[in-house]
Amino acid sequence: MTNLETELKNALKTGKVILGSKESISVLKHGKAKMVIVATNAEPSTRKDVEYYAKLSNIPIYVFEGTSVDLGAILGKPFPIQVIAVVDPGESKVIELVEN
Numbered sequence: 001m002t003n004l005e006t007e008l009k010n011a012l013k014t015g016k017v018i019l020g021s022k023e024s025i026s027v028l029k030h031g032k033a034k035m036v037i038v039a040t041n042a043e044p045s046t047r048k049d050v051e052y053y054a055k056l057s058n059i060p061i062y063v064f065e066g067t068s069v070d071l072g073a074i075l076g077k078p079f080p081i082q083v084i085a086v087v088d089p090g091e092s093k094v095i096e097l098v099e100n
Helices: 003-014 021-029 044-056 068-074 094-099
Strands: 016-019 035-039 061-064 083-088
Touching: 003 016, 003 068, 003 094, 016 021, 021 044, 021 083, 035 044, 035 068, 035 094, 044 061
Parallel strands: 035 061
Antiparallel strands: 016 083, 035 083
């Protein structure tokens, strides 16, 4: 398990993480996310929307080096996840890890 996987799980347990593209884009529109993570195979229109709204609010974007199925599996979900928004990292260091 990589550091990113560990920190994502920790953020999910101890912080506030929004799963899914529609919900994440909604949070981005309101500037409430601290960062957003996008799977490499996210639909182009979804990725474009995420990039647009993240840029408007100066929210960092991290492109996850795996598919949406991989991202869902890391988070313990039985379904693919294209986008997640970290609203509160909790006790995790996911934001610092991704920025480095």
